[in-house]
Amino acid sequence: MEYIHQSLGEDNKITTISGYYTVDDEKLIKYQGKDILCVIGLGIIDSSCCGVGGCRYAMVPGYVRHWKKKTIKGQYVSEVDPVIDEKSKIAIKKILMEEEVVTQINFW
Amino acid sequence: MAEGIKDKVAIIGMGCTHFGEHWEKSSEQLMVEAFNEAISDSGVEKKDIQAAWLGSCMGVCNVGLSALPLSLALKLPFIPVTRVENFCATGSEALRGAVYAVASGAYDICLAMGVEKLKDTGYGGLPDMGSMMGTKNRFLMPNITAPGGFAMMATAYFNKWGIDPKDGKKLLAMISAKSHKNGVNNPKAHLRKEASVEQIMKAPMIAYPLGLFDCCGVSDGAACAIVCRADMAKDLGKKDPVKLKSMQISLSSGEELMYKNWDGASVLSAQKCSVKAYEEAGIKNPREELSMMEVHDCFSITELAAYEDLGISAPGKAGDDIRDGFYEMDGKIPCQPDGGLKCFGHPIGASGLRMMYEMYNQLLGRCGERQLDNPTLGLTHNMGGFPAMNLISVAIAGL
Amino acid sequence: MVGIVSYGAYIPKYRIDRKLVYKAMGWLNPATFMRGEKAVANFDEDSLTMGVAAGFDCITGLDRTKIDGLYFATTTASYTERLGSQIMAAAFDLNTDIRVADLTDSTKATTIAMLTAIDAVKSGSSKNTLICAGDCRIPRPGSAQEELYGDGAGSVLIGEDNVIAKFLGSSTLSHDFTSHWRGQNDKFDNQWEDRFIRDVGYKKFLVESISGALKNCNLEAKDIAKAAYPCLYAGDHKGIAKKLGLTPEQVQDPLIGNVGYTGAGTPLMLLVAALEDAKPGDKIVIASFGQGSDALVFEVTDAINAIKGTKKGIKKNLETKRELNSYEKMISFRNILPVDKGIRGETVPFTALTELWRSRKSILGLCGCKCNNCGTPQFPVQEICVNPDCGAQGQMEEYRFADKKGKVLMFTGDSLAFTPNPPQIYGTLDFEGGGRFWFDVTDADLEEMSVGMTMEMSFRRKFVDEKFGIHGYYWKAIPVN
Numbered sequence: 001m002e003y004i005h006q007s008l009g010e011d012n013k014i015t016t017i018s019g020y021y022t023v024d025d026e027k028l029i030k031y032q033g034k035d036i037l038c039v040i041g042l043g044i045i046d047s048s049c050c051g052v053g054g055c056r057y058a059m060v061p062g063y064v065r066h067w068k069k070k071t072i073k074g075q076y077v078s079e080v081d082p083v084i085d086e087k088s089k090i091a092i093k094k095i096l097m098e099e100e101v102v103t104q105i106n107f108w
Numbered sequence: 109m110a111e112g113i114k115d116k117v118a119i120i121g122m123g124c125t126h127f128g129e130h131w132e133k134s135s136e137q138l139m140v141e142a143f144n145e146a147i148s149d150s151g152v153e154k155k156d157i158q159a160a161w162l163g164s165c166m167g168v169c170n171v172g173l174s175a176l177p178l179s180l181a182l183k184l185p186f187i188p189v190t191r192v193e194n195f196c197a198t199g200s201e202a203l204r205g206a207v208y209a210v211a212s213g214a215y216d217i218c219l220a221m222g223v224e225k226l227k228d229t230g231y232g233g234l235p236d237m238g239s240m241m242g243t244k245n246r247f248l249m250p251n252i253t254a255p256g257g258f259a260m261m262a263t264a265y266f267n268k269w270g271i272d273p274k275d276g277k278k279l280l281a282m283i284s285a286k287s288h289k290n291g292v293n294n295p296k297a298h299l300r301k302e303a304s305v306e307q308i309m310k311a312p313m314i315a316y317p318l319g320l321f322d323c324c325g326v327s328d329g330a331a332c333a334i335v336c337r338a339d340m341a342k343d344l345g346k347k348d349p350v351k352l353k354s355m356q357i358s359l360s361s362g363e364e365l366m367y368k369n370w371d372g373a374s375v376l377s378a379q380k381c382s383v384k385a386y387e388e389a390g391i392k393n394p395r396e397e398l399s400m401m402e403v404h405d406c407f408s409i410t411e412l413a414a415y416e417d418l419g420i421s422a423p424g425k426a427g428d429d430i431r432d433g434f435y436e437m438d439g440k441i442p443c444q445p446d447g448g449l450k451c452f453g454h455p456i457g458a459s460g461l462r463m464m465y466e467m468y469n470q471l472l473g474r475c476g477e478r479q480l481d482n483p484t485l486g487l488t489h490n491m492g493g494f495p496a497m498n499l500i501s502v503a504i505a506g507l
Numbered sequence: 508m509v510g511i512v513s514y515g516a517y518i519p520k521y522r523i524d525r526k527l528v529y530k531a532m533g534w535l536n537p538a539t540f541m542r543g544e545k546a547v548a549n550f551d552e553d554s555l556t557m558g559v560a561a562g563f564d565c566i567t568g569l570d571r572t573k574i575d576g577l578y579f580a581t582t583t584a585s586y587t588e589r590l591g592s593q594i595m596a597a598a599f600d601l602n603t604d605i606r607v608a609d610l611t612d613s614t615k616a617t618t619i620a621m622l623t624a625i626d627a628v629k630s631g632s633s634k635n636t637l638i639c640a641g642d643c644r645i646p647r648p649g650s651a652q653e654e655l656y657g658d659g660a661g662s663v664l665i666g667e668d669n670v671i672a673k674f675l676g677s678s679t680l681s682h683d684f685t686s687h688w689r690g691q692n693d694k695f696d697n698q699w700e701d702r703f704i705r706d707v708g709y710k711k712f713l714v715e716s717i718s719g720a721l722k723n724c725n726l727e728a729k730d731i732a733k734a735a736y737p738c739l740y741a742g743d744h745k746g747i748a749k750k751l752g753l754t755p756e757q758v759q760d761p762l763i764g765n766v767g768y769t770g771a772g773t774p775l776m777l778l779v780a781a782l783e784d785a786k787p788g789d790k791i792v793i794a795s796f797g798q799g800s801d802a803l804v805f806e807v808t809d810a811i812n813a814i815k816g817t818k819k820g821i822k823k824n825l826e827t828k829r830e831l832n833s834y835e836k837m838i839s840f841r842n843i844l845p846v847d848k849g850i851r852g853e854t855v856p857f858t859a860l861t862e863l864w865r866s867r868k869s870i871l872g873l874c875g876c877k878c879n880n881c882g883t884p885q886f887p888v889q890e891i892c893v894n895p896d897c898g899a900q901g902q903m904e905e906y907r908f909a910d911k912k913g914k915v916l917m918f919t920g921d922s923l924a925f926t927p928n929p930p931q932i933y934g935t936l937d938f939e940g941g942g943r944f945w946f947d948v949t950d951a952d953l954e955e956m957s958v959g960m961t962m963e964m965s966f967r968r969k970f971v972d973e974k975f976g977i978h979g980y981y982w983k984a985i986p987v988n
Contacts, residue, residue: 004306006307006310014303014307014311015299015301015303016288016299016303016311016320016321016323016325016450017298017299017324017325017327017450017451017453018314018320018323018324018325019320019325020320021310021311021312021320023310039310041310041312043311043312043320045232045314045320045323045923046232047129047232047233047325047326047453048232048233048255048314048323048324048325048326048923049233049234049253049254049255049323049324049325049326049406049454050233050234050253050254050255050923050924051231051232051233051253051849051923051924051925052231052232052233052849053314053922053923054312055312055922057312057313059310059312103929104312104313104922106312106313108274229850230850231849231850235854239854239856243859243861243862244862244866244887246856246858246859246862246979247862247863247866247870247969247979247981248866248869248870248887248944248981249945250933250945250946250947251921251924251925251926251931251933251947252921252924252933252945253921253923253924253931255921255923256919256921256923256924256931256933259919259921260917260918260919260934260935261917263917263918263919263958264916264917264958267958313922314921314922314923315919315920315921315922315923315930316919316920316953361893361895362889362893363893363894363895365935365943365944365945366885366886366889366893366942366943366944367883367885367893367894367895367943368937368941368943369895371916372916372917372935496935496945
């Protein structure tokens with residue numbers, strides 16, 4: 001699968017009517033000898049219909065097959081293999097919860 | 109023998125304020141603003157209005173109860189004014205009151221106003237459900253929010269049709285992206301910013317599987333309509349007046365929540381309501397005959413389900429239509445040409461009327477950059493409650 | 508013959524490793540270190556809900572119409588005036604002509620309840636009295652009690668038919684021995700010096716009451732299969748056994764290393780643990796501690812074999828556990844940490860007590876109705892049948908859902924709804940036998956939820972209106988274990 005890298009930093013807010021999110025960091029974590037791409041972001045929900053909330057979250061596109069192999073409209077694109085195995089997901093979640101202080105982890 | 113209202117009532121004027129966080133505007137100011145646009149559009153004067161309907165759901169948050177807020181704001185001269193509320197379909201309910209009053213022959217010219225001001229509470233969002241659902245539900249209802257209530261339908265829908273959750277998320281993202289793109293061309297929208305499918309897919313979750321971009325937000329706003337007997341419209345200078353073909357609503361009987369029939373993957377009342385609406389409007393094949401629609405996209409899944417519940421996409425096949433661009437601005441039935449709830453937010457009392465405002469202006473060719481090619485029939489779908497317990501309004505307007 | 512007819516227990520699923528507690532607060536009072544884990548009630552549990560869970564374990568399969576008394580023993584009641592036992596009776600859907608009582612103000616209340624129930628049955632004024640005892644005591648952060656105390660409940664049914672352990676005799680010791688106390692408005696347990704409690708009270712009273720009970724039954728230490736008494740101090744717990752002439756094998760494991768000291772819950776929980784391993788003829792002595800000590804002696808009958816394995820008791824409850832890996836969560840569950848709920852979370856609508864009265868069967872008993880015209884079970888109680896092909900009125904009979912399991916039709920994990928233990932999970936259940944409704948889900952992780960999974964119902968505290976002091980009880984769905 002192709003993953004289009006997003007611009008990092010709190011100035012790059014991706015806004016919707018109920019809030020916004022920013023992408024803070026991209027990390028490569030090692031698991032079973034392979035590199036896994038993890039994207040850490042902050043979501044703020046301050047105008048939704050049912051209250052305010054938000055989270056520091058991690059999104060895991062998957063194992064890196066080809067790091068930043070091309071660009072599309074100025075954004076880097078990497079090739080990744082999504083993590084499918086449940087056991088691996090549990091293990092990766094544990095690593096992320098310990099290393100990064102996130103409250104939501106989503107896998108592609 | 110009851111005849112329905114097809115072609116009996118014309119909309120001769122509509123107004124709509126900018127929707128947004130209007131810290132500086134009171135609900136009175138919003139109502140006057142929407143009214144001014146409607147009355148100058150209509151060709152009649154305030155003194156000609158014989159009865160009015162005020163739609164406001166969260167009266168206790170700001171506007172207040174009774175219909176006095178409307179009569180006092182507009183200084184209506186001792187005419188009948190009624191306050192109506194039907195959760196998020198309040199706006200359509202206000203229009204329905206005005207329309208049925210004229211269709212019944214009791215009045216010639218009536219007004220419908222929808223207004224909501226949700227930013228006086230001191231916190232983001234609507235008041236807690238516990239205070240809105242009655243004393244019994246205070247004890248019995250789960251700690252539910254609207255995103256959660258609708259998220260459950262998403263899980264049930266993907267499960268029923270064997271859609272992989274990732275593909276399902278992408279469908280929801282495509283719906284949301286389309287609406288965001290449409291809103292860019294609408295100066296009255298709260299949010300006028302595109303969001304790509306990519307950006308939407310990468311956003312965090314609010315209630316699995318609904319993410320940040322699948323949920324609408326709160327807003328302040330007002331919208332207004334002036335209606336009259338269809339045969340009077342031409343005398344008022346309306347060459348091709350916009351007429352109501354149908355205004356139907358349908359409410360849950362309790363069987364979705366408490367009986368075994370419902371599978372959780374669609375909105376039963378939308379199915380039943382649209383059948384009645386098409387019958388009243390004389391529409392035999394909505395997929396072929398409708399030109400455009402505004403549906404209640406409080407959450408992307410609501411819109412997805414609506415495509416099928418309204419009998420336009422075949423059951424389980426909405427995904428194909430979405431991927432084919434059927435509901436895009438250049439598609440067969442553009443959906444949310446004004447950006448929808450995703451771009452306007454949801455001042456509850458106003459939303460149903462805002463939807464009709466778009467259909468009205470599209471039919472009259474007034475939409476500038478986002479004008480569709482010669483639309484003839486527009487449908488609004490306005491929903492209140494949850495998939496398990498709800499009410500649906502389907503209104504069809506045309507030339 | 509009067510004695511125990513049935514038993515049950517409940518241990519909250521959350522267990523916290525005591526090292527976490529020590530890591531958080533050991534810097535304050537390094538002497539508080541203890542090994543093992545302890546049971547922590549979820550934010551929606553309290554002594555009453557735990558008592559109900561233990562009670563259900565006890566009475567499942569029995570004829571509830573035959574229960575004519577209910578005692579609730581606790582030191583952590585949610586109300587100072589409003590009978591907890593009555594709320595429980597509604598949850599159990601018992602008759603309305605039964606005797607109920609709350610026995611409170613001491614961790615000895617449980618054995619007082621037992622003795623009173625036994626007397627009532629002996630005198631003939633009761634045929635079956637149910638006793639539920641539990642505690643959710645709140646220790647000061649950093650205190651030794653914080654390491655020691657756990658949450659839990661036990662339950663026994665006292666009667667005279669099909670007795671599994673007959674009552675042989677007892678001994679009562681009553682002193683205004685103020686080792687622990689709480690004033691009217693105190694949230695936290697207060698205590699005097701440990702050495703005083705141990706030397707003057709604990710060591711002495713338990714020896715006196717247990718040996719007194721044995722004497723009253725003409726028994727000696729060697730006749731006892733199990734002695735079950737609370738452990739407040741590990742060394743002295745052993746010392747008491749020695750003084751009584753009991754071998755270590757005769758001492759019931761006091762569950763400190765895996766549950767903690769559960770106050771009023773402890774005597775019954777230890778009794779249940781002993782009964783689970785008992786064989787006919789075994790003599791078991793149980794004792795309480797608090798303003799004195801009561802000891803009761805029971806002899807197990809042949810009837811115990813029929814009941815073994817049919818209860819969750821202590822063993823199965825011990826196995827059903829979830830890790831609570833946050834000290835901060837533990838103290839926010841007990842409102843020791845007054846967390847930010849936001850204005851939206853703080854605005855609690857007033858509780859319509861008239862509605863609670865009208866709908867008490869639905870709200871507290873999870874009783875709906877069944878239409879005799881079409882046979883459809885429905886919840887809550889309906890005036891008009893919900894079956895669209897029926898619609899009959901006035902043909903409803905009462906139908907209880909509390910003991911039914913259900914399959915998940917749909918669910919979600921809501922990160923926006925305010926809950927002290929996010930995310931808020933809820934879903935719609937289709938009950939076995941018919942009937943459908945939506946419920947909050949608790950004691951579950953989002954990852955383990957799936958459409959079609961089976962869940963059962965658990966009595967919980969649904970909301971607390973702190974301003975008006977109202978605790979709202981209702982039912983939530985939990986995974987079946």
